Each structure stands twice: as C-alpha cells, then as structure tokens.
Amino acid sequence: xxxxxxxxxxxxxxxxxxxxxxxxxxxxxxxxxxxxxxxxxxxxxxxxxxxxxxxxxxxxxxxxxxxxxxxxxxxxxxxxxxxxxxxxxxxxxxxxxxxxxxxxxxxxxxxxxxxxxxxxxxxxxxxxxxxxxxxxxxxxxxxxxxxxxxxxxxxxxxxxxxxxxxxxxxxxxxxxxxxxxxxxxxxxxxxxxxxxxxxxxxxxxxxxxxxxxxxxxxxxxxxxxxxxxxxxxxxxxxxxxxxxxxxxxxxxxxxxxxxxxxxxxxxxxxxxxxxxxxxxxxxxxxxxxxxxxxxxxxxxxxxxxxxxxxxxxxxxxxxxxxxxxxxxxxxxxxxxxxxxxxxxxxxxxxxxxxxxxxxxxxxxxxxxxxxxxxxxxxxxxxxxxxxxxxxxxxxxxxxxxxxxxxxxxxxxxxxxxxxxxxxxxxxxxxxxxxxxxxxxxxxxxxxxxxxxxxxxxxxxxxxxxxxxxxxxxxxxxxxxxxxxxxxxxxxxxxxxxxxxxxxxxxxxxxxxxxxxxxxxxxxxxxx
Amino acid sequence: xxxxxxxxxxxxxxxxxxxxxxxxxxxxxxxxxxxxxxxxxxxxxxxxxxxxxxxxxxxxxxxxxxxxxx
Numbered sequence: 001x002x003x004x005x006x007x008x009x010x011x012x013x014x015x016x017x018x019x020x021x022x023x024x025x026x027x028x029x030x031x032x033x034x035x036x037x038x039x040x041x042x043x044x045x046x047x048x049x050x051x052x053x054x055x056x057x058x059x060x061x062x063x064x065x066x067x068x069x070x071x072x073x074x075x076x077x078x079x080x081x082x083x084x085x086x087x088x089x090x091x092x093x094x095x096x097x098x099x100x101x102x103x104x105x106x107x108x109x110x111x112x113x114x115x116x117x118x119x120x121x122x123x124x125x126x127x128x129x130x131x132x133x134x135x136x137x138x139x140x141x142x143x144x145x146x147x148x149x150x151x152x153x154x155x156x157x158x159x160x161x162x163x164x165x166x167x168x169x170x171x172x173x174x175x176x177x178x179x180x181x182x183x184x185x186x187x188x189x190x191x192x193x194x195x196x197x198x199x200x201x202x203x204x205x206x207x208x209x210x211x212x213x214x215x216x217x218x219x220x221x222x223x224x225x226x227x228x229x230x231x232x233x234x235x236x237x238x239x240x241x242x243x244x245x246x247x248x249x250x251x252x253x254x255x256x257x258x259x260x261x262x263x264x265x266x267x268x269x270x271x272x273x274x275x276x277x278x279x280x281x282x283x284x285x286x287x288x289x290x291x292x293x294x295x296x297x298x299x300x301x302x303x304x305x306x307x308x309x310x311x312x313x314x315x316x317x318x319x320x321x322x323x324x325x326x327x328x329x330x331x332x333x334x335x336x337x338x339x340x341x342x343x344x345x346x347x348x349x350x351x352x353x354x355x356x357x358x359x360x361x362x363x364x365x366x367x368x369x370x371x372x373x374x375x376x377x378x379x380x381x382x383x384x385x386x387x388x389x390x391x392x393x394x395x396x397x398x399x400x401x402x403x404x405x406x407x408x409x410x411x412x413x414x415x416x417x418x419x420x421x422x423x424x425x426x427x428x429x430x431x432x433x434x435x436x437x438x439x440x441x442x443x444x445x446x447x448x449x450x451x452x453x454x455x456x457x458x459x460x461x462x463x464x465x466x467x468x469x470x471x472x473x474x475x476x477x478x479x480x481x482x483x484x485x486x487x488x489x490x491x492x493x494x495x496x497x498x499x500x501x502x503x504x505x506x507x508x509x510x511x512x513x514x515x516x517x518x519x520x521x522x523x524x525x526x527x
Numbered sequence: 528x529x530x531x532x533x534x535x536x537x538x539x540x541x542x543x544x545x546x547x548x549x550x551x552x553x554x555x556x557x558x559x560x561x562x563x564x565x566x567x568x569x570x571x572x573x574x575x576x577x578x579x580x581x582x583x584x585x586x587x588x589x590x591x592x593x594x595x596x597x
Contacts, residue, residue, distance in 0.1 A: 290565045341535050342564030374562040379536050381589055412563070443563045 025063050025081040029105025037105055042177060042199050043243040045086050045103040048136055051247040052099070053090030060088040061125075062118040071113055072146040080106055083115035084139075087122045089131070093251055095259055098126040102139035104177050109139035111183060113146050116158065123161045130260035132170035134250060135186055138177025141206065162189045167362035170257045174246050175236065178220060180206035191359055192311075193236040194249050195226035202229065202236075234315040234348060252309055256323040256330040257363050265365050267328045270304040274327040274504040278302055281496040285372075285410055287436055292338040295320055298370060298410065299333055302326075302500040308333070311356060316348035321356040323365070326504040329511075332360035335370035336421065338411075344377045345417055350390040353420070354397040361397070366404035366507050369428075373417035375442070392526035394420045400523065404510025406503050409433040409481075409490065415441055424489050429513060430506030433490045434499075437481040444475035451475070529572050531594045533587040537561035542583055544576045544594060556594045557581060568593050 026046070028034070034044045043051075049058060065083050069076040084106035089098045100119045102109035111119075126133035147155065165171060166189060173190035177200055184202040187193040195202075203210075203224035210216050210223065222228075229236035240246045258265045278301045285293055300306040303324035310322035318341040321334055334353055336343035345353075360367055376382075376391055398420055407428040413421065418439055424431050433439070441447070448456075452471045459467050484490045494502050537559035544556040550570045557579070559566040578595040581587060 290560075290563065292564065292567065338564060342562045342566050344535070344562040344564075346535075374564055377535065377562065381536065414563070445563075 022063060028081055028086075028103050029079075033105035040199060041242065042104070042138065042196075044105060045101050045136070045138070048176070048243060048247060049086065049090070049099065049101060051244060052092060052134070052250065054092070054094065058088055058090035060086065061121060062087050065114050065118055067107075067112050067114055067143075067146070072143075074145040075112075078107065080112070080114075082106065083112050083118065084109050084143075085111070085115040085118055087118045089122075089125065089129075092132075092134075092254055095254075096129065096131040097254070098122045098129075098131055098133045099136065100133070101136040102177075104138045104140075107140075107143065109177065110141065110143035111139060112143040115143075120157065120161070123158070123165065126169055127161075127165050130169055130262075132172065132254060132257070132259060133165065135173040135190070136176050137173060137179040137183070137186065137200075137202075139179060139183065141178075141180035141183050159185050159189060162186065166191070167261060169260045170254060170363065172250055172253065174250055175200035175202055175226070176243055176246055178202075178206070180220070181209065184224070188235060192250075192253050193229075194238045194240050194246050194253075195229060195236045196243060196246050197226045197239050197241055201225045230312070231314045234312060234352065237311050239314065249309075253323075256309065256325075256365065261363055263364075265330045265363060267330070268325060269328040270307075270325060272304040272327075275501045277497040278500055279497045281499060285434075285436065285496070289411055289436070289438060292342065294339050295335045295337050295343075295370060295372065295410075298499075299324065299335060302503060303333075304328065312352055316346075316352040318343055318346065319349040319353055321352060326368075326500065326507055329366065329504070329507050331366045331368045331503075331507060332356060333368045333370065334421070336372040336410075336412075336417075338372050341377070342374050343372055343412075344374050345391065345394070345420065346377045346382055347385045347387055347390040350387070350394040350420075354390075354393040357394075357397040357401050361401040361403050364403055366406070366510060367401060367422070368503055368507070369405070369407040369422040371407060371409045371413050371418070371421040371423075372411040373414060373421050374412050375415040375417040389526055391416065391420065396523065396526055398422055398426055400517075402513075402515040402517070404429050404507055404513055406506030406510065407431040408494075408499055408503065409437040409439060410496075411436050411438060413437065413439040414443060427515065428506070429510030430502065431490050432492045432494045432502050432506075433481045433484060434496050435481060435493055436496075437484065437490075437493070438479050439481070439484050439489070440479045444472045444479065447475050448472050528577070529574070529596045530592045531556060531568060531571060531596060533559060533568065533589060533591045533593050535559075535561055535566065535589050537566055537587055539581045539583055539585040539587060539593075540565065542579055542581065544570075544579055546576050546579055548576045550574065550576055550596065559587065559593075570594075570596055572596060 067075045067080040086101040171190040172192045173187035175195040179202040201220040201224040226239040230239040284297045308324045405428045407422045540560035541558040552573045554570045555567045557568045574596040577597040
C-alpha cells in the first residue's frame with residue numbers, strides 16, 4: 001500500500017512539471033514580445049488561432065519542440081518555444097484544417113530546422129487526412145544561423161511538397177507579417193493569399209538583401225506590401241485592414257470549398273428563392289452597347305442574398321472573379337467588367353481568369369460566366385506583352401475545366417472573347433443570351449473593311465461612305481441574338497429578370513455531367 | 528498635381544472637362560473610344576482641371592496623360 005502511494009506522488013510530480021513546461025511554452029516569446037506584436041497592430045499567434053478555430057477543437061503538434069543548439073551553437077541559450085511556429089489541427093466552422101502559424105515573438109518567426117520538421121509534419125498530415133492547409137505567415141524568413149553554408153544542399157522539400165498538394169487539398173497562405181526571401185514562394189504556390197494592409201509584405205529578397213545584391217534602396221512595404229501585390233503584381237488575392245478580418249476572410253473563402261478534391265463542395269442553403277426574379281437588371285445593363293456599367297451590380301442581384309466573395313478585386317479589374325451561391329450551390333463567377341477597359345481582355349485579365357478557373361475546376365466548384373466582352377485587346381503593345389501566350393492560358397483553362405458550366409451572354413460576345421468566356425463550343429451545360437446579346441466574330445465597323453473592301457474601293461469616291469454605312473447596317477442586322485438562337489447556337493434567350501433562375505437550373509443540370517478526357521500525363525500549359 | 532492617364536490605346540471621342548473647372552473625384556473628364564466601347568476617364572481626386580492634354584480625334588496610348596488636376 002505504501003509503495004503505491006509513493007508512485008502516485010511521483011506521477012503527480014511529473015504531471016506538475018509537464019504542466020509547468022507547457023504553460024511556459026504556450027507563452028511563446030513572452031509578454032514583452034507579445035506587447036511589441038500588439039504595438040505593431042498585429043495579434044499574437046495564439047490569439048489568431050483562437051479566432052480561426054472553433055473553441056476547444058485545436059490539437060497542437062510539437063508545442064514542446066525547440067531549436068537544437070547542437071545544430072547551431074549560435075542558438076545556445078536562446079528561448080525558442082515551439083521553435084517559433086505553432087502547428088496543429090483544429091475545426092474551422094466545423095471542418096478540420098491543419099495550420100502552420102509562424103510566430104514573430106520567437107526569433108522573429110524565423111524558419112528553423114526543427115520548426116520546418118513541424119511544418120513538414122503538417123504537410124504530411126494535411127495531405128494524408130485530406131484537409132486544407134493554412135499558413136499564417138509572419139516570419140523574417142529562413143533562420144540563417146542554422147542554414148548558412150552548404151548544408152542547404154538538402155533543403156527545399158517545402159515547395160515541392162506544396163506543389164504535390166496543390167489541387168488535392170485547399171492551400172491558404174495568409175500574409176500577416178513579413179515573408180521574406182524564398183519563403184515568399186509559399187504564398188506564390190498557394191490557392192488563396194489574403195494580405196493585411198500595413199503589416200504584411202512578401203518579396204523574394206527582403207530590403208537588406210536587395211541593398212546588398214542589386215544596390216536598390218527600398219523598404220519592405222514599398223517593395224512587397226499589400227498595395228503592390230493586390231494591385232500591381234497580382235500575387236495576392238485580397239487586401240484586408242487587420243488580423244481579425246484576415247482570419248474572417250480565410251473562413252469565408254474555405255466555406256465555398258470541399259475539404260479535398262474528391263468531396264463535393266459544401267451546399268449551404270440560404271432561403272433566397274432560386275426563382276427570385278431580378279427586374280432591377282433592366283436598369284443596370286444599358287441597351288446602348290457602347291455604355292459601360294458595373295457588372296458587380298449584376299452579380300450581386302443574381303446570387304444568393306447578394307453575397308459575393310471577390311478574388312483579386314483590385315487587379316486586372318477588366319474582369320471580375322469570385323465566389324457566390326445559387327440556391328446554396330457554391331459557384332465561381334467569371335464576369336466581364338465593361339466599366340474597366342470596356343471589358344476587353346488583356347494579359348493580366350487572362351492570367352486572372354485562367355488561374356481562377358483552374359482553382360474552381362480543381363475542387364469541383366461549378367463555373368458561371370457572365371459575358372459582355374468586346375474581345376481581346378489588339379495592338380502592338382499587347383502583342384509585345386505576349387497576349388497570345390496569356391490568352392492561350394485562359395483558353396486552355398476554360399477548355400480543360402470539367403466542372404458544370406453555365407454561360408449567360410449579357411451583351412457582347414466578340415471573337416475569341418466569346419470562346420474564352422465559355423461560348424457554346426466550350427461545353428456549357430446551359431448557355432443562354434439576353435435579348436441584348438451581340439455575338440459575332442467581330443464588330444460591323446471592323447468586318448466591313450474586310451468583307452466589302454473591294455466593293456467600297458471600286459465605287460466612285462463620293463459614293464464610298466454611303467456604301468460603307470449601308471454595308472455596316474447590313475452586318476449589324478445579322479448580329480442579333482435571334483440568329484444565334486435560330487441556329488441553335490445558344491440554348492435560349494431569356495428575360496434578364498430570370499437570370500438567377502436560369503443559372504440555378506443550369507447548375508443543377510450540370511451537376512449530373514459525366515465528362516471524361518483522353519488519358520494524358522498533363523497538357524502542355526501555355527504560361 | 529495629379530496626372531490622369533489613359534488605361535488603354537484609344538481614340539479620344541469627347542472632351543468633357545474644361546481647363547479651370549472644379550471637378551469632383553469620379554467625375555468624367557474625357558470619354559475615350561476603344562474596342563467598340565466608350566471608356567470614361569474619371570478624375571481620381573477632386574480639384575481644379577489645370578490642363579487637358581488631348582482633343583477630340585486624338586489617339587492616346589496606354590499610360591498617356593489625358594489631363595492634369597491640381
């Protein structure tokens with residue numbers, strides 16, 4: 001009896017020691033460092049996780065890990081709880097997700113050898129358990145004390161593994177602080193990249209390295225802040241004002257996605273009737289084809305409860321991409337934006353759509369195209385920018401997609417623009433046009449010079465303009481939705497007010513599609 | 528001083544703004560015509576129109592200054 005009592009005491013002592021240790025590790029870099037984090041307007045890593053995961057669902061992996069001084073003597077005596085990165089699995093709105101959250105309070109969130117073993121563990125588990133992987137990036141980059149020198153020869157698994165995971169499970173890389181140097185490829189390869197305004201940045205070389213390597217004087221914010229990546233480079237998807245909103249948009253984004261690519265996307269009933277008519281559309285889209293309007297108003301009118309989650313809203317604004325629901329069914333929307341550049345497609349717009357279509361197709365999210373496109377931009381400038389290369393990418397992605405597809409031609413559908421906005425030849429399950437639809441290989445002013453050039457040139461000089469106008473009128477008459485419907489080129493012409501119902505019907509029909517491609521290793525992607 | 532630039536290659540269809548006029552942010556300064564569409568060029572900021580650098584019928588390139596607001 002006495003011996004048992006002694007053992008009991010010993011175990012309690014061990015448990016007390018364990019609890020003490022954990023308590024200390026959970027404090028990460030300590031109150032002073034956390035206060036510094038707060039002073040920058042950032043939340044501490046555990047506060048971020050509390051916002052992201054449903055209460056009490058987080059299972060932490062590797063809390064007690066820390067840097068090994070035997071690897072890097074320079075780190076002897078350094079306090080490195082969790083080795084600066086919190087990893088684990090928790091529930092995001094009731095569904096599991098894995099996290100790799102770098103913590104700036106521990107050695108500036110630098111990526112050390114042990115921390116990377118933990119990150120590798122999360123990649124392994126997220127892939128095996130088929131759950132999304134979320135990175136919260138707030139890190140000075142690789143921990144040079146541990147990696148300087150040619151031991152680097154065996155590094156680099158993180159990106160290759162991320163590529164293998166791409167399209168299998170959703171990958172989210174949230175920029176909540178710096179993400180310097182090569183690690184910026186983590187967001188580069190991820191599906192969704194929100195950036196917190198003012199505190200986050202990403203660049204292949206941080207400002208110190210840039211000064212040393214190329215002599216440029218530039219701050220991290222100027223070089224790779226959210227203003228650059230959400231407006232100019234197009235690397236990031238959304239600029240958010242603070243950490244709280246950042247976590248919120250991660251949840252909203254994931255709500256449209258299945259946990260992995262072999263699960264259907266989650267249907268979320270909203271109670272908004274699928275046959276709700278939208279007569280407001282009569283006054284949003286001008287019948288004068290030359291007039292611009294904001295297509296986002298059309299989108300908000302037709303989707304469930306007007307809720308539209310836009311991707312890359314500040315970049316390549318001549319097209320609009322984002323997620324919404326129709327009768328609860330999640331869909332990716334690709335819409336021409338006549339308000340910017342007349343909705344003409346250029347290199348960045350092609351990139352934006354191609355990437356978005358690949359994203360939706362990878363996770364079985366149906367696509368809805370709202371077409372009002374005057375065509376691809378033409379001229380020497382876009383040719384030099386490689387519009388053919390980039391336009392091919394959009395053509396490639398749209399052709400390749402096997403998810404349900406619905407196309408609504410609001411007004412213009414010209415030339416290859418009609419094809420890449422998923423015209424009739426691109427396997428829509430339902431393609432409809434408004435009475436305002438203009439579908440043609442090119443506009444009458446362009447066509448007249450090709451078709452009737454000889455006739456016009458042969459006419460006496462005083463007659464030429466009259467003949468030209470007459471021929472333009474003839475061509476214009478042939479650009480008419482009833483001709484498209486008459487040739488069974490579109491499935492129906494609809495009352496614009498019925499657009500929502502038509503899209504929903506197309507999506508529910510498309511849901512039954514069986515579409516198999518010939519076997520191939522992969523296509524040869526134009527980039 | 529804010530330079531207002533054309534966002535694409537286009538013909539100048541209509542000049543709306545007059546030098547010296549006060550304009551509000553979002554007000555149309557010039558309407559371009561390109562790709563079968565009217566492309567309004569709006570004032571990015573409120574202020575006085577110091578200069579309009581184009582006239583109707585001109586061709587502008589992507590990035591050309593259309594007007595200056597001060």
